[in-house]
Amino acid sequence: MHKNTNIGLGLLAGALLLASCAGVPKAPAGVAIGAAIQDCPTCPKLVVVPAGRFVMGSPNDEPQRDADEGPAHEVVIAQPFAMGLTEVTRGEYAAFVRATGRASAPGCMVWTGAKLELVAGKSWQDTNITQTDEHPVVCVSWRDAAAYAAWLAKTTGKNYRLPSEAEWEYAARGGTQGAYFFPGGEAEACTYANVADASAKKAVPQWRTLACDDGVGLGTAKVGSYKPNGYGLHDMIGNVWEWMADCYHERFDGAPTDGSSWGLAGECGVALDRGGGFSNLIPGNLRPANRSRAPSPDNPAYSLGFRVARDLTPQEHSN
Secondary structure, three states: OOOOOOHHHHHHHHHHHHHOOOOOOOOOOOOOOOOEEOOOOOOOOEEEEOOEEEEEOOOOOOOOOOHHHOOOEEEEEOOOEEEEOOOOEHHHHHHHHHHHOOOOOOEEEEEOOOOEEEEEOOEOOEOOOOOOOOOEOOOOOHHHHHHHHHHHHHHHOOOEEOOOHHHHHHHHHOOOOOOOOOOOHHHHHHHHOOOOOHHHHHHOOOOOOOOOOOOOOOOOOOOOOOOOOOOOOOOOOOOOEEEOOOOOOOOOOOOOOOOOOOOOHHHHOOOEEEOOOOOOOOHHHHOOOOOEEOOOOOOOEOOEEOOOEEEOOHHHHHO
């Protein structure tokens, strides 16, 4: 389901990262960058992400780069926004189902011991892996995720939504511009993420995995189990792939440069997900620039979940 650079652009990336300290609007008075927000007892916790600019995508010489990560281009996030501290959990999603009666998808792509396949009857409540309410919800479609965000918006009166992929990449980088946000690169992945590792290989010997061990076998970890990135966000890389708001485009030619979504996957029918997961088989998937085309907005998988974003209110901007 998931797929697994030029020096001039690399220098441009560094220059723009330095420029972000001086040339971008600062947070409005009263907004605490990095502050935690929770709008209701069963709502996901959010973190306020600062305004800034970054180079989206990857330079042509970045190792393990894919063609759909270019052309690298500058994106300006003009206002702070709130992003989920972690992926949405099973417990949080269950509150939505209880309130709305939303039915589960008719099946889910799961690992059956020999291959990844669509199995009827599997759902976010029965995912073929061990989970609790503290684990990220999986086996939910793009439409399920969008419906959850819309329900949060209606319940709280705040503008909840799925993040655009530009917002997601900006947040995942956590103020960095390299191939990985981990200080030690790929070798340090297990400190920051639940990935396909040595313990997963014990469960599935044919998998290509990293040599490190993140402490979890084949399956998800409880959200927030690993070190956060520079913006205080957990699990932006690893654990589960995450649905984006946007349609999937094969290249960034013509992409928005203001952080907005490029169409909605539910309208164009071509979805994408980001971030890698516990079952990813290629280390390059753990790079913030990596993109993955999803089969459809209607196809859930046991390694695919989501997190929410929301705009700050005028009061939050001005108080």
